[in-house]
Amino acid sequence: MLQRLAALRADDARWEQGRTFSLVYHAGDEHTEFLKRAYALYFSENALNPTAFGSLKRMEREVVAMTAALLGGGAEAAGTMTSGGSESLFLALKTYRDRARAQRGAAEPLEIIVPRSAHPAIDKAAHCLGLRLLRAPLADDFRADVDAVRAALSERTILIVGSAPSYPQGVVDPIAELAALAAERGVGMHVDACLGGFQLPFLRDLGEDIPPFDLRVPGVTSISADLHKYGFAAKGASTIIYRDRALRRHQFFARSDWSGGLFGSTTVQGTRAGGAIAAAWATLMALGRDGYLRLAAGILRTTRIFQAGIAAIPGLRVLGRPAMSVFAFAGDSGGPDNDGTSVDLMVVADQMEARGWHCDRQQHPTALHLMLTPAHAPVAEAYLPDLREAVAYARAHPEAAAQGSAAMYGALARAPEGIMVDEFILHFLDNTY
Ligand SMILES: *Cc1c(COP(=O)(O)O)cnc(C)c1O
Secondary structure (H helix, E strand, O other), X not given: OHHHHHHHHHHOOXXXXXXXXXXXXXXXXXXXXXXXXXXXXXXXXXXXXXXOOHHHHHHHHHHHHHHHHHOOOOOOOEEEEEOOHHHHHHHHHHHHHHHHHHHOXXXXXXXXXXXXXXXXXXXXXXHHHOXXXXXXXXXXXXXXOHHHHXXXXXXXXXXXXXXXXOOOOOOOOOHHHHHHHHHHHOOEEEEEOOOOOOOHHHXXXXXXXXXXXXXXXXXXXXXXXXXXXOOOOOOOOXXXXXXXXXXXXXXXEEEOOOOOOXXXXXXXXXXXXXXXXXXXXXXXXXXXXXXXXXXXXXXXXXHHHHHHHHHOOOOEEEOOOXXXXXXXXXXXXXXXXXXXXXXXXXXXXXXXXXXXXXXXXXXXXXEEXXXXXXXXXXXXXXXXXXXXXXXXXXXXXXXXXXXXXXXXHHHHHHOOOOHHHHHHHHHHHHHHO
């Protein structure tokens, strides 16, 4: 059976060779072996009940304290670990909803305001929690448009969200302005730093120009940061940190009259994997500041090589001013190098897939997305020439836009937004599972 398991992955994406640009955050084989051993040591333990496993309680408190300190939390800062960014965001929304209900400060239906680039995990959480989500348009630089957010505020608003950075273009929203707006109106301000929480602070220390984004900014009331992304921990680990305990209290759940005994729960989960907590703690302790700085410096070098290589290909441009190793590039429609034929990025994607690269396609605008990790340091040399060839092919073969997956993405891009395409996605999921 174990041999079968090993064989089953034969056709999977080749993440170890740096051929994927999302999904796996790889800091080297030695680190992965270390994570596995740390995880295995706490494989059976359960963090549901903090009195049974004092070890896990201690590790979770220390992970939260280290993360809070990294992200500018003061002595009052408090949080929990969660299973991932989606859970951290779900809990943030639950917290602000329950606080609003307890304080009766906002009119129903309760509303939250997010930039259009905010991660769909927030839409999903709002949907589940019965919150109305208002999407504010972006400015030309792909960052949240503060005036649009201001215009969307009402007596029903309980929360403004900003990203540091956003997933699609990797830009940091104007957190200070958004937080000032939130403070002025007495509403919450959550920063989704699921991607950047364990990368931006180190880039800042390396001298990069990183705008203020964390709990140091007045008005920011909570922040989420994923350990299982650029924290390089094992999957199943993220954090949610609040400015103070009084706010965190609304995240918790209690039921005292159950026949199974007194029940209290801090997160969405009941049973909580001890291994994910142990591996995250071990990673923070083992890497330390110096380890993260070293990783960030390497990722920054790789990012510059990729971005310079992309910018050097006539017809391509990087979108906005990405803050870190997450960014998108699109066809240039009017740059000095443009020869008049615009490049169809979906044809480029098909060509790159034929060359063994797993591509992440984006829309509004049509673009390809890259998320670079230490696994990509050795692959720029192979990626950039392939990209150059793929772009040349797309220019020479306009008919390719009507073939392969380019045809489908083209049709979807032209379809009116909303229900029809949602139905298409749901149909796909129905047939996949
Ligand atoms: C990945 C991500 C999330 C969701 O996190 P999961 O761990 O995949 O649940 C939320 N926000 C941003 C910006 C992300 O990149």
